[in-house]
Amino acid sequence: MKIAFFSTKPYDIEFFRASSSAFRHTIEFHDFRLHAGAARLAEGCEAVCVFVNDIVDRATLKGLVSGGTRVVALRCAGFNNVDLAAAKELGIAVVRVPAYSPYAVAEHTLGLLLALNRRLYRSYNRVREGNFSLVGLVGFDVHGLTVGIVGTGTIGEKVAKLFNGFGCRLLCYDVRVNSEVEALGAEYVEFDQLLADSDIITLHCPLMKATYHLIDESAIAKMKQGVTLLNTSRGGLVDTMAVVNALKSGKIGNLGIDVYEEEDRLFFEDQSARVMTDDVFARLLTFPNVLITGHQAFFTKDALLQIAETTLRNLSEFEASGSCSNAVEA
Numbered sequence: 001m002k003i004a005f006f007s008t009k010p011y012d013i014e015f016f017r018a019s020s021s022a023f024r025h026t027i028e029f030h031d032f033r034l035h036a037g038a039a040r041l042a043e044g045c046e047a048v049c050v051f052v053n054d055i056v057d058r059a060t061l062k063g064l065v066s067g068g069t070r071v072v073a074l075r076c077a078g079f080n081n082v083d084l085a086a087a088k089e090l091g092i093a094v095v096r097v098p099a100y101s102p103y104a105v106a107e108h109t110l111g112l113l114l115a116l117n118r119r120l121y122r123s124y125n126r127v128r129e130g131n132f133s134l135v136g137l138v139g140f141d142v143h144g145l146t147v148g149i150v151g152t153g154t155i156g157e158k159v160a161k162l163f164n165g166f167g168c169r170l171l172c173y174d175v176r177v178n179s180e181v182e183a184l185g186a187e188y189v190e191f192d193q194l195l196a197d198s199d200i201i202t203l204h205c206p207l208m209k210a211t212y213h214l215i216d217e218s219a220i221a222k223m224k225q226g227v228t229l230l231n232t233s234r235g236g237l238v239d240t241m242a243v244v245n246a247l248k249s250g251k252i253g254n255l256g257i258d259v260y261e262e263e264d265r266l267f268f269e270d271q272s273a274r275v276m277t278d279d280v281f282a283r284l285l286t287f288p289n290v291l292i293t294g295h296q297a298f299f300t301k302d303a304l305l306q307i308a309e310t311t312l313r314n315l316s317e318f319e320a321s322g323s324c325s326n327a328v329e330a
Contacts, residue, residue, distance in 0.1 A: 001319045002026045004042035006034040007051045019308040039063025047071045053264040058086035065090045071318050075311045080207045084330035094328045095314040099154050101303035106158035108297035109232045112256030116291045143167040148198030151205030152178040195222040207234035217242040226253035232297040235261035255290045258297040267294045
């Protein structure tokens, strides 16, 4: 199968080439994003491979199908950037990588918390400058705190197990109960109770219509004063301006995010020589109790290898049978 690969980075080429020997696909790598205007460059390709910030809307899908594309392969778990209804209407299959390394995201979540809590980013810079003062670096014991986990799928489950190891009380909210999480002694509660009782709230649910701005002004008002909020899922789960206001008031005591709702204009590119035009993001950067990473929670060797192998296997399965066990349905 001939594949047009969009939003290519050097690490994509490295891991997909390393995995391609086990498959018979031909890949054309493009370093720019897929959008309606770029769809013509996939002409003659039966498949396109896209990432989180590629635009796979109706106009793009129409361009793809006219060029012979039959399948869109997401090299990620999320699919909120794809118009699934249009894909179904046009006869284009959509496949994804539902799980690669849930440990990578879970461990990054804990890394954000620990770095925030103990101000590791501040102490690192101080020591390099010869400043060994501990003023302003006071943290808190994670042991014994109540952690609210929103979404207990594969990643949320791993996060629960890590926090359980810290000796935390676990509160969970999800439309489905995960028996593995329940076995840890976690308690499934209503969303409002999770908000009210949790010292730390961490988000691990998909972005869809029902979860868009799940954390808004109303939700924040129900949280404890000084709560720690973590998001390694999707930026759109959080109303960023509401969070900025909560940081200013002290309602949110710490914020750790690996995703941002307008990240498609910023992340995965070197912006260091450009003026920051996103005023909301620039405001976030001014807070000493905010730690932001650029959508790197998934970024481990294990995860990248699994993503490459699963993506190529999905396409081989589709090529052989016209269907795929990892297909996304509208």
